[in-house]
Amino acid sequence: MQDYIIITDATSDLPVDIIKSLDIIVLPMEFIIENQVYSHYPDGREMSFCDFYSHLKMGRMSSTTQINYNTYKSAFTDILNEGKDILYISFSSGLSGTYNAARLVINDLKEEFPDNKILAVDSLCASIGEGLLVYLAALKRQEGFSIDKLKQWIENKRFEVCHWFAVDDLEHLKRGGRINAAQASVGTILNLKPILSVNREGKLVNVTKMRGKRKSFNYLLQKLKEDGENIESQTIMVGHANCEEDAVYLQQLILEQELASKVIICNISPIIGTHTGAGMIALTFVGRR
Template sequence: MASYQIVTDSTSDLTPKLVEELQVEVIPMEFILGDEVYHNYPDAREMSSKEFYARLRAGEMSKTNQINTVTFVETFEPFLQRGLDVLYIGFSSSLSGTYNRALEAIAQLKKKYPQRRVVPVDSLAVSMGEGLLVYYAALKQQAGASIDEAAEWVSVHRYSLSQYFTVDDLNHLKRGGRLSAAAALFGSMLGIKPVLRIDDEGHLIPAMKVRGRRQSLDALLNQMEKSIQEPEKQTIFIVHCDAPDDAKYLYKQAKSRVKPKKIIVNDLGPILGAHTGPGGIAIFYLSGNRG
């Protein structure tokens, strides 16, 4: 295997099994619920997704903290001390300051370890979209790709990553500033379910509006069926916010309609779940572009 370590943050929503198989390092991000601060580990050791979303349904509000510069230094440095370089694939810089904190850490470490490298790539992605780029980078690494080859692959293919979401409750988008109070009320009364996507700059933007939950799930599937390229070679990632039945529906329909190589389903963790709320669901795959 090439002599570098791949590092990402827990917004990538990789399953514990994938983390182990890919041998990637995942930095947990913090979320606040009640008066307690928790860390979002891949194995959800401090709070399960089910408990998190149950508490949101009960009316609690959650906030999140970005990873600070010191934590990045403490994560990267042991690998540099062992003679390894680091490939860091981070959460979209358009949605969080976390990536910029990583750049600050890298600048500090460059002075201390001039012979070693930390190569950063802004995924311009969220959740398992970010995770999908990490997944393919790790497979490239295991196949012998250099750190520059893996970084280049991610830098190019991040613009071919389709990331589509729908949410069940518009009020969480309203609280996060993504939707006006009037639009949330009007949409809820009409049963409107927005379909959202991540654009080329890593922003969360509206893609379309449909009426009804099943129609919103079908909109995700229709978009995928229209834009996915060579699905027989692809792994599709699906995440959900305590909506296992809807995730099963997406899984079965995606498997039947596009016949991908593999589909992996996971919970969407608290960092992004704080903004989407219970019932959110997303699908990630490679296409010709992000549209």
């Protein structure tokens, strides 16, 4: 077993059982509702996923903050004091300042721990796209990849992670400035579901709109068929923002059509859900981004 630790952010939206089984450390991230600050952990210990989305449905606003210097330093120092090296896989720099914040801490810690390796990789991924990349990296670590070899592998593989998001709540896209008020109003009336993706710069982009959930799910499946590579041997991830029935439905479609043999369902965290709202369905796989 390689003597280094993989660390990532709470934005990776990985299930707790995967995190534990692959010895991944997930740094909590904060969100704020009605002036109350909560730290989101993968097990939802301070606020459950269901309770969070209930707040949003009641019209309460949520905001998020990036991981601060002291949180990084404390988490990294604990591991370095154990004599282990660190490979940190961050949330996309195209969507957050977390990667650059971590780099500042790492530069300072290199002076204090000159004999340790402290490496950081910008995932250029979001939500379960980031989660899939971390999951695959952790499997490579189990195979015996050195920390340097794995860093190079991630930097290449991140461009092969395909992200597709079908958004249900247009109000949150309006608040985030991705659509205007008129588009949100018309889209809601016509039951339009925006389809978003992540580009090679790690930024969220609007791709198209589908009318109704079924058509949006079919679009996601079509992208899996068109862009996925060797998908029958892949692990596919489906994420949901408090709409598990939809996630199970999409999972069943993938399995019934024998597009993949393993589909993992993940909860979309409050950190991501703050910006997408409830009802979002996400699909991620390895292929041509």
